[in-house]
Amino acid sequence: MTEQRTDYDSPWKEVIEAYFPQFLEFFFSSAYTVIDWTRPYEFLDTELQQLEPDAEIGKLLVDKVAKVWLLDGAEAWVLVHVEVQGRYDTEFAKRMYTYNYRLFDRHQQRVISLAVLADERPNWRPSSYGYELGGCRVSLEFPAAKILDYEAQWESLEQNTNPFAVVVMAHLKTKATQQNPESRLQWKVSLVRSLYERGYSRDDVLQLFRFIDWIMVLPEALARGFKEVVKSYEEADRMRYVTSIERLAIEEGIEQGIEQGIEQGIVQASRNYIIQFLQIRFGEVPSSIVDVINGINDSGILRSLFTRAIVMNSLAEFQQVLDEVVPGE
Structure with missing residues (x-):
């Protein structure tokens, strides 16, 4: 079983859209607390395509842009990057900066840039980009959540009813069992069983089951057994x-x-x-x-x-x- 068979892009996009408030609450509480969740938010799927018509700044696996309203009544934009490629990317911070200023320039609205680093390099933690030249200084600092850090918080994840606790657990175990399909089966069964034990609604069980089933790919024989x-x-x-x-x-x-x-x-x-x-x-x-x-x-x-x-x-x-x-x- 090779990692090429695992699709992280689509499951992450889908689960972020399904649980956007819970996503921010779990990973970025500072951003979550300034947004007025009584007012509707809107995903703008074509924004990033319009920002990079010549593809000059590359392509992340997961990018989401949402228009939200702040508690002070102002409009703002939330730009979410989920980096799951598992490769060291020297251009990542620059790309965060580029998307941020392009969104601001296009819409003249404040932009909250956020990053989830779901790769496998524990020491890769980009959180800022900037440069100084001739007395001029520009910079961007952005919050970055590292999925690997949650390995040490496994017991807390088991007790946390936020859907992204399950998402993180499934992601970590998918990465950890890339070469061990039997172990992946055991963890997949365990995570699905936990959905029934956490008190989730029917819709939540279905949505999270779909995420787990999507990323935790099994060989055919084991997949049949899982069913x-x-x-x-x-x-x-x-x-x-x-x-x-x-x-x-x-x-x-x-x-x-x-x-x-x-x-x-x-x-x-x-x-x-x-x-x-x-x-x-x-x-x-x-x-x-x-x-x-x-x-x-x-x-x-x-x-x-x-x-x-x-x-x-x-x-x-x-x-x-x-x-x-x-x-x-």
Whole structure:
């Protein structure tokens, strides 16, 4: 699994738009407290394209511009840069400055420039740009939030109900598991489970599930298993979220209508998921285990077995669980 497969751009843009006040509250409380949130704000998606018609100042992965109203009644602009490329960029601070003055020049409105540094270099922390020449001095200082700093605050993130606590956790674990798909699966399952435990609304669960599912890319076999785990959670909680459950079912070619024989297809798919997952984790799976799995016809038991397989450390441990679930085999 390579990082090229992970799309950070679109998920970050979408989640910032969905939770813009919470985004500022989480990362930039000083900016959050000067904005009048009782008045509507507006995203201006074409602004940055108009500011760089010749592409001379490059392209960030995530740029957002929002028009807001301040508590003093004045209009202002919030310019957000999320740098997630993971590469040292000597031009980043200059680009922040360039966008800032171009927005001010174009609209004659004050501009709040903010940066989220979601890269993997702990010592790269641009926060200002300026120069002095012949007695003339120009400069820009901008707040910059470093995602890596939140690794040391993991327990606080677990207790924080702001949606961006989950976003940060998912981003950190996506970066940390680039070469370990099994660990990524475990963290992905854990983060999705936490959505049900944080007291979020249905819409929030769907939005954050979408972000997690989008960036935490898994190999095909593990992705199928993840879908089975999500199904078991939602069924246990008597929830049926169309954008997750039904979408996952459609992806597998499973249409509604169990009475027409679909249940048997789910059972067979579940058997295959478990066997493939065990092969990915532990290599060759003994025929004795394969035979027992293929002999199980209860889809609920199969989903439970897959969930248990995620946390097993060896085939021997899984065999013990299998003996408990299917005694006498």
